[in-house]
Amino acid sequence: MKYKRRKVLEGLFVGLAVPVAAEGQMPNEASLLPPQPGDLLVYAYGDAAGSVVSVDDLKADSKQVFAWAMDPLAGTIRNGTRMNQLVLVRVDPARMSEATAARSAGGLLAYSGICSHTGCDVTDWNGEFLRFQCPCHESQFDPADGARVVGGPAPWQLASLPLENRDGKVGVAGEFEGRVGFQQPGLSPFGI
């Protein structure tokens, strides 16, 4: 399969653009931990960055947003590594597989935001088929069915993060299910 060079460069830029710690500073240990049961989700970027996600947020079947987990007691946002970044989306429950619905909080679903192919951020959305799409080589993942691969070279689905409704806020109900990371770490310094 031949990939478009422009797309690859765009994707690499997107991947490297994710801030993990202020320049010259070591991220603290708690920020490096993957999302933990009991954490809350906060928005990663934009005007709402750092705000807790509500179970009523986001429009159904619309483009994903990026989020991090946060320890609600210490207030530590687990953004010390981009491997912790999440994509958050609202899916019509009628379209969800049974296993996916069990991980949802009121229709919201969270997945690892790292593409399993070569590790780009999963930033794009295919509005026609209601799927995540990776900007690098156009892998597609179905959020209504465990983010399984439905197109492109990605070798495995995005890892799922179980969620729960915690008094109207979106909480983490369990650890990642599935593998976080990617297949060809040679293209990125962040491979695991």
Ligand code: FES
């Ligand atoms: S990094 Fe290649 S399809 Fe996502």
